[in-house]
Amino acid sequence: MTERRGLFITVEGGEGVGKTTNLAFIADQLRCNGVAFVQTREPGGTPLAEQIRALLLDTRSEPVAPMAELLLVFAARAQHLQQVVQPALEAGKWVLCDRFTDATYAYQGGGRQLNQGAIGELEQLVQGSFRPDLTLLLDLPVAAGLERAGARGELDRFEQEQLAFFERVRAVYLDRARRFPRQFRVIDASGPLSQVQANIEHVLARVLGEAGARS
Numbered sequence: 001m002t003e004r005r006g007l008f009i010t011v012e013g014g015e016g017v018g019k020t021t022n023l024a025f026i027a028d029q030l031r032c033n034g035v036a037f038v039q040t041r042e043p044g045g046t047p048l049a050e051q052i053r054a055l056l057l058d059t060r061s062e063p064v065a066p067m068a069e070l071l072l073v074f075a076a077r078a079q080h081l082q083q084v085v086q087p088a089l090e091a092g093k094w095v096l097c098d099r100f101t102d103a104t105y106a107y108q109g110g111g112r113q114l115n116q117g118a119i120g121e122l123e124q125l126v127q128g129s130f131r132p133d134l135t136l137l138l139d140l141p142v143a144a145g146l147e148r149a150g151a152r153g154e155l156d157r158f159e160q161e162q163l164a165f166f167e168r169v170r171a172v173y174l175d176r177a178r179r180f181p182r183q184f185r186v187i188d189a190s191g192p193l194s195q196v197q198a199n200i201e202h203v204l205a206r207v208l209g210e211a212g213a214r215s
């Protein structure tokens with residue numbers, strides 16, 4: 001991928017960790033600091049990728065082969081990268097993305113127990129060396145997250161999974177955060193919202209400071 005100035009920030013976490021609320025907070029912070037950015041999500045972010053998202057989330061009687069699920073996730077990602085993410089970054093904008101490939105390691109690798117090496121090969125094929133500049137991982141014990149998510153009503157195909165699935169998802173996220181400390185910042189999402197957002201603000205202030213110093 002070509003030389004770029006904008007930063008690619010992703011937000012990750014299990015079910016019910018407060019991603020939506022905190023993404024809105026991050027977007028506000030970027031706006032207040034005069035950062036030109038595009039907010040998007042995975043799977044999705046383009047009309048075609050949103051159709052793939054609907055296929056992935058729909059509950060259905062036919063069991064979905066984990067490998068089919070993995071390939072659909074990367075098909076959506078390839079489209080999203082070409083249509084939205086790369087053009088924005090190349091235009092100097094930042095991109096704020098609700099989930100990215102770390103979710104694939106967590107959900108398809110951890111949750112579905114697919115081979116992490118196979119995910120790595122697809123990552124290489126679809127993204128080359130492209131990775132997020134910063135990933136905010138909102139972390140919460142699984143039971144607490146599921147309680148919050150359950151209160152929202154109808155559950156999608158992933159939300160219907162059992163506790164053990166989400167324990168594996170969380171374990172992979174935390175493992176990746178330990179292995180890639182330059183990319184990840186783990187935010188404890190179990191405390192009051194004001195505390196969570198103070199932590200996020202602190203992380204963003206550093207990143208904004210560094211980005212300012214570079215330009």
Ligand code: TMP
Pocket residue numbers: 019041042043073098099100101103104105107108158159
């Ligand atoms: P969201 O509703 O949190 O935006 O995400 C939709 C679901 O998609 C969520 O349960 C996690 C799942 N997902 C994967 O399984 N693999 C992926 O690579 C991504 C990006 C999301």
